[in-house]
Structure formats: C-alpha cells, structure tokens
Amino acid sequence: MFSKRIRNVQPSATVQLANKVKRLKKQGLDIISFTLGEPDFPTPKHIVDAAKDALDNGMTHYAQSNGMPELREAISDHIKPKNGIHADPEDIMIMPTKFALYAAIQTLISKGEQVIFQNPGWVSYGPMVTMANGTPVPVKMSYEDGWNWNPEDIRSHVTPRTRAIILNTPSNPTGSVIPEETLRAIGDLAEEKDLIIISDEVYENLVYDVEHFSIGSIDKIKDRVVTVSGFSKSYAMTGWRVGWMVGKKEIMRMVNKLQQHSITCLPPFIQMGAVAALKCGNQCILDMRDEFQQRRDLLIPLLNEIPGVSCEVPQGAFYAFFKMDLGFKSMDLAEMLLYKSHVALTPGSAFGSAGDEFMRMSYASSRENLIEGVKRIGDFVKSLEKGKEL
Ligand code: GLU
Numbered sequence: 001m002f003s004k005r006i007r008n009v010q011p012s013a014t015v016q017l018a019n020k021v022k023r024l025k026k027q028g029l030d031i032i033s034f035t036l037g038e039p040d041f042p043t044p045k046h047i048v049d050a051a052k053d054a055l056d057n058g059m060t061h062y063a064q065s066n067g068m069p070e071l072r073e074a075i076s077d078h079i080k081p082k083n084g085i086h087a088d089p090e091d092i093m094i095m096p097t098k099f100a101l102y103a104a105i106q107t108l109i110s111k112g113e114q115v116i117f118q119n120p121g122w123v124s125y126g127p128m129v130t131m132a133n134g135t136p137v138p139v140k141m142s143y144e145d146g147w148n149w150n151p152e153d154i155r156s157h158v159t160p161r162t163r164a165i166i167l168n169t170p171s172n173p174t175g176s177v178i179p180e181e182t183l184r185a186i187g188d189l190a191e192e193k194d195l196i197i198i199s200d201e202v203y204e205n206l207v208y209d210v211e212h213f214s215i216g217s218i219d220k221i222k223d224r225v226v227t228v229s230g231f232s233k234s235y236a237m238t239g240w241r242v243g244w245m246v247g248k249k250e251i252m253r254m255v256n257k258l259q260q261h262s263i264t265c266l267p268p269f270i271q272m273g274a275v276a277a278l279k280c281g282n283q284c285i286l287d288m289r290d291e292f293q294q295r296r297d298l299l300i301p302l303l304n305e306i307p308g309v310s311c312e313v314p315q316g317a318f319y320a321f322f323k324m325d326l327g328f329k330s331m332d333l334a335e336m337l338l339y340k341s342h343v344a345l346t347p348g349s350a351f352g353s354a355g356d357e358f359m360r361m362s363y364a365s366s367r368e369n370l371i372e373g374v375k376r377i378g379d380f381v382k383s384l385e386k387g388k389e390l
Contacts, residue, residue, distance in 0.1 A: 009127035013350030017334075021344045032373045033344040034361040037172060037319060039236040041291075043273075044284040047235065050276030054269035063268040065260045066252065067094025067244070071271045074278040075244050083204075084217030085227060087246045093255050094266050094274075097202050097230030097243030100255075101166075102128050104198050104226050104245060107254045109134040113163035118149055120321070120348060120355035122172045122200070137162070140354045143323060146312060147176035151185035158189070164196040165189075167215060170203040173321045173351045173360040175314020180213040187221045197225045202243065203317040205234035205285050208293045210315045216246065223248045233318075234285045235277045242266055242274045292318045295363045295370060302374040303361075306381055318364045321348065323357055326384060330356055341380040343373050 018036040025031055042048075066072070072089035079085045095103060101124070109115060111133040117125040119138030126136040139157050141147045154165065165186065169178040178186075190197050197215055204212045216225040230243020245255060259265070296314065303311045303322050311322035324333055330347035337343050348358030363370060 005131050005133065008130050012127070013123050014346055017344065017346055021338075024338075029342060031338070031342045031344055032365075032369050032376070034363070034365055034369075034373055035344045035346050037233065037317070037362050037364060038238045039233065039288060039318075039364045040366060041236040041288055043236050043240070044277070044280070046280055046284075047237065047273045047277045051269045051273035054272035059268040059272060061268070063265045063271060065265045066090075066256045067092065067266065068268060068271045068275075071275050071278075072244075074275050075246070078278050079214075079227075079246065083201075083214040083227070085214055085222075085246060088249075090249055091246055091252055093245045093252050093259065094271060095243060095245060095255075095259060095263075096241035096266070097228060097232060098124065099241075099263070100228045100230070100243055100245040101125075101198065101200060102131075103255050103258045104228065104247075104251075105129055105132045105134070105164075106258055107251065108196055108198070108226070109163055112161060114159060114161045115164045115166060116154060116157055116162060117166040118168060118171060118174075119353060120147075120173055120351035120358070121166075122168055123350050125166050125168075126352075134163070135161070138352045138354075140352075141174070141176070142354065143312070143358070147171065147174040147321075149176075149178060149182060149186075151182060151189055154186060155189055158193050158195070162193065162195060164198055166198045166200065168200040169212070170207055170314075170316025172203065172317055173319050173346070173348070173355065173358075175317045175319050175321060177207055177210050177212065177315040180211075183213055183215045184218065187215055187218045187225075190224055191221050195224070197221070199225060199227045201227060201229045202233055204229055206289055206292060206318060207316040208289075208296065208314075212316070226251060231274055231277055234288075236288060237273070237277070240270050240273060242270050292363065295365075295367060296320070298367060299361070299363050299370050299374065302371070303377075306374070306378045307385070308381060309377075318362055320361045320363060321355070321358050322361065324359050325357065326381065330359055333359060337377065337380055340383075341376040343376040343380075345377075 216227040226247035231237040334347040348355030
C-alpha cells in the first residue's frame, strides 16, 4: 500500500518524542522535557507586530514562489557582511528551513548517489537522503576527539558514487563548531572530487567563545555550495516555519520548481515578520544567545557531577550531548528516565551509531527546569546504584 520510499524511513525521533511528551503531560504527568530544540522565549514583539500588520493590510494571498522580493533583498543584505556570501536576491529561495534541506536533497541527489554527513548528526539527514533514493553515508566523529570532523575520514568514505556532503555547524546534537581550517579542507576535497556541499547553518547565531564560518564564502567553491539557514532557532520563531536557501541561480531555479509543485510559497504575512526580524539589528538575538550561554555554563558542571555522566562544553547550538556510562543503551535510558523520573531526553542513538552511549538535553529551557531536570537525572542514577547494592 505504501511507497518503498516512505516505508524505508523511521519517524523523526525528535518530533515523535516531543509529541509523546505532550500526550503524557496532557494525561497529567509532571514531565520536564528537554527534547525538542526550540527556544523557550516568545518571538520578539516587533516581529509579531509586523506579521499582524501584514494580516491587517490584506497580505493573506499567494506570494512569489521563490519568496517576496523584500525578504530576499533583506537576506541578501544580511548575509554579505555576516556570512561573507555575496548573493543576489535571485540566488535566494524562501522556504521553511527543514523543507529547504529536503528540497536541496531532492533537487541534487539521484538514485543510488551517496551523501556523506556527520555521525552523530541530526535525525533527518539520513531519511531525507533515503526519500530521494540516495544512499546515506554517515561518517563518524568521536567524543574523545571533541566531536571534530576529520577531513581525512570524510575522504576515506568518498567513492565514485559520492555526490554531496551535508555539513551542520554548529552541530545538532553535539554542539561542536567546525573550524574554518577544517571547512577549507572539506571545500578542497569537494573541489577535487567534484562534490556538492549542503551547509546547514541554522544555529549560526548560537556560538559561544568561537566564530562561525560559512563554507559558502570560499570563493573558489561557492558555486558548489548550497547554504541553508533560518529564523527558528536564532529569533525564537520555530512555529513560523521560515528560512532560506542560497546558492547559484541554476540550482535555485530547479528548487523553485519543487516549491511550485509542493507548497507553492510561504505565507506573505510570515515573510513580513521575517523582514522585520532582519531589519531590527542584532540586539534581540544577542540577548537570547547570552541567556543560552549562561544556561550552558550552569548546566554542564551540574551534569558532570552526576556519577557516570561526562559532558564536554559545547561551543554552539543549545544542546548538551553527554555520555551516560551506566551500561544501558540510550534508548532504554531515555524510556526509564521518562517513565520513572519524568524527565524527557532524546536518546543519542537517534543521531546515529556514534551517539548510542549519549543523551541529548536541550538547554533551551528555563534555569529552574535545568536544575530540577539534573536533580531528577542524578536521583535516577542514585536509585540504580542502590538497586545494585540490594
Ligand atoms: N531540529 C530540532 C531538534 O533537533 C527540532 C525537531 C526537528 O526538526 O528535528 O530538536
């Protein structure tokens, strides 16, 4: 009854788990959830007001399929100084960020072509490649090596069938930031082997102590790079579903066909909210970023106090990806923590084989929640130890 494409993929662990937590909370369970990567701040008021004004002014019909010129121009102006990417408005597509990744893969990957990405890496890259009839090739990084992605490891996985590399910096789930030097080496490899790079930079504004570098700013490879970013994480706009893709015009024209035959366009009032977000300067996102940094600095030492837990300080995004060395698989630990201790974490195995001893905890949650969540995890570990003694 169902296509092989859809039968071949599992549900999204992050989205499914968040749904489950919502259901359990509705049943009255006092669960603290650190599953979804979603800022807990409201969308800044001036953004909401701009969208409301647009609604009041009748912007409730179709917009251009590739995005409203106002927003594409604002993004073009924004990414020149910020990312070093010199793109005309015609080199930009307005899409939900996640859909942009899906669309890039659908547009660029043909049956049997291999796509390399980080392991551990975000839950949807593999399924997106599978749904394009491509072959996912997750390439491991290790905790011991600071979750650094080694260009030589990537090279050793390149075959004549390799078509693309997906990069995610800062990374979900590890929080690691790929240094410029490594990105340049990956760029050289892409040029040598004639590969495309799809660069997912949705956490680009959430970096702490280090600089974000966009691989699409490297002039000699810019035509083979598609950069995807968006408003969800930096501007607390997850529910708005708005982001962008930038790359050379020929690619954008092809992606636009996919948009026209699927979602048509993004709602114009949403796009006007996004214009307001870019026009307001950086202060609102810097305040949120600073708060995430302080939460990170609160959380990581607390986690490291729990016996069997170890966590390096993440440089970006808003996830603690910590090792839980208790002799259980991460999926089993997640179930036990949820049902026994009422704390919801995403099991590391959802992000690939290299994540199996790890748990992901989003710190886009209040300080009170983080403190209470760590207490519950600590009590759970103590209860296991007591159980062993009996
Ligand atoms: N990207 C976020 C996360 O990893 C939201 C859910 C999703 O799209 O996977 O939690």
